Amino acid sequence: MPGSPSSCCLPALLLAVMVHLSSQTQYLSSSEDICRFFANGTKLRKPGGCNEWIVCRNSVSIHGGVCGVETPYFNLKSGACSKTLDSTYCNPPCSSSTQGYVGDTLNCSNWYYCEREKVRTSGRCDGGLSFDQTQQKCLANTTCGARFEMCDVVPTGVPFRDEKNCNKFFTCKNYKLVSNTCEPGKYYDTASGQCLALKHVACEHHPVPENVCGTPEVPLRNKLVADGATCRGYYYCHDVGSVGPDPRPTRQFCGADYFFSQEHQECVPRESQKCPWDRCDGRTEGYEIAEVEGCHNYYRCLDNKESELLSCGEGYFDAVTQNCTSIRTAYRACINKVQ
Numbered sequence: 385m386p387g388s389p390s391s392c393c394l395p396a397l398l399l400a401v402m403v404h405l406s407s408q409t410q411y412l413s414s415s416e417d418i419c420r421f422f423a424n425g426t427k428l429r430k431p432g433g434c435n436e437w438i439v440c441r442n443s444v445s446i447h448g449g450v451c452g453v454e455t456p457y458f459n460l461k462s463g464a465c466s467k468t469l470d471s472t473y474c475n476p477p478c479s480s481s482t483q484g485y486v487g488d489t490l491n492c493s494n495w496y497y498c499e500r501e502k503v504r505t506s507g508r509c510d511g512g513l514s515f516d517q518t519q520q521k522c523l524a525n526t527t528c529g530a531r532f533e534m535c536d537v538v539p540t541g542v543p544f545r546d547e548k549n550c551n552k553f554f555t556c557k558n559y560k561l562v563s564n565t566c567e568p569g570k571y572y573d574t575a576s577g578q579c580l581a582l583k584h585v586a587c588e589h590h591p592v593p594e595n596v597c598g599t600p601e602v603p604l605r606n607k608l609v610a611d612g613a614t615c616r617g618y619y620y621c622h623d624v625g626s627v628g629p630d631p632r633p634t635r636q637f638c639g640a641d642y643f644f645s646q647e648h649q650e651c652v653p654r655e656s657q658k659c660p661w662d663r664c665d666g667r668t669e670g671y672e673i674a675e676v677e678g679c680h681n682y683y684r685c686l687d688n689k690e691s692e693l694l695s696c697g698e699g700y701f702d703a704v705t706q707n708c709t710s711i712r713t714a715y716r717a718c719i720n721k722v723q
Contacts, residue, residue: 410431411531413530418431419440419444421547421574423577424440426440427463429538431490437449437463451465460540460559473533473536473559476496478500479501484498485515486517491508492526493509493513495522538556540555544574548589550585551579552564570582582613586689591613592635597629597633600628603630605623606623608620608621608644615654616644617636641654644657663717664685664686669686671706672690679700679715679719680696682701700712
């Protein structure tokens with residue numbers, strides 16, 4: 385017997401695009417917590433096992449429970465323990481070509497003794513050791529290649545974020561991955577599990593707007609175009625000649641004290657530019673003039689987000705001193721016309 389193992393058994397305002405993606409592979413050895421994808425309270429099959437579940441709390445995996453002898457397998461569809469397996473994920477690695485000890489593909493601690501398709505015995509390496517297929521024993525320093533697809537552990541219909549696209553999220557159907565797209569003007573919010581207005585969602589991967597660099601008939605060449613999601617972001621559309629619109633425009637940002645003006649094709653002082661997105665973009669703290677007629681109002685900024693709308697009453701907000709004053713400055717951001 386290898387090493388010293390002990391025996392063990394293993395809503396929606398959205399546009400759904402039913403596309404089965406090729407892979408959403410995760411590795412068991414990853415230091416990143418799977419719950420970073422999910423809303424609080426989400427219940428998942430524990431990766432690397434078939435008889436346990438976890439619950440997501442503040443993006444961290446919390447032990448949920450272990451199935452008993454009578455119902456040893458956690459069932460994704462019911463979210464409860466069951467007498468039988470519900471997917472091929474939990475099948476042992478024995479096949480017509482296996483003979484002897486075989487490491488588990490879903491958990492590096494598990495091992496099986498196979499006689500072709502039959503499992504003669506199984507177990508788990510103790511003390512955090514992993515089964516080494518080459519040396520046929522439990523070792524401390526061996527590479528763990530155990531992996532799983534998200535739909536091996538995620539129940540049907542439970543949404544989780546797409547790390548590469550803020551306006552998209554995934555669900556699983558029949559153990560297959562389905563990509564979903566939020567309505568225009570919204571991003572997927574992991575905490576609530578819903579699509580919300582862009583300004584309410586922190587985003588690191590803004591999608592490139594459709595036809596951002598024009599169309600094949602009217603391409604934009606050597607032009608700067610607003611990114612359609614932030615006040616400071618814009619794209620540079622290169623001149624790619626007869627190819628048509630630039631298929632890979634360069635995304636850039638204005639400095640913290642500026643917003644992008646497509647009209648002027650440059651970065652301009654924040655207070656001189658209207659913007660339909662979050663005006664606190666680029667400000668981790670402090671205040672920002674609000675686009676409210678009269679220039680009496682301003683936002684308190686926290687972590688690059690508008691957190692509170694405040695008013696100077698009869699006075700006016702001064703964007704330079706970030707204080708209320710009796711002297712009015714005609715900022716373009718808070719008047720209908722430049723006076």
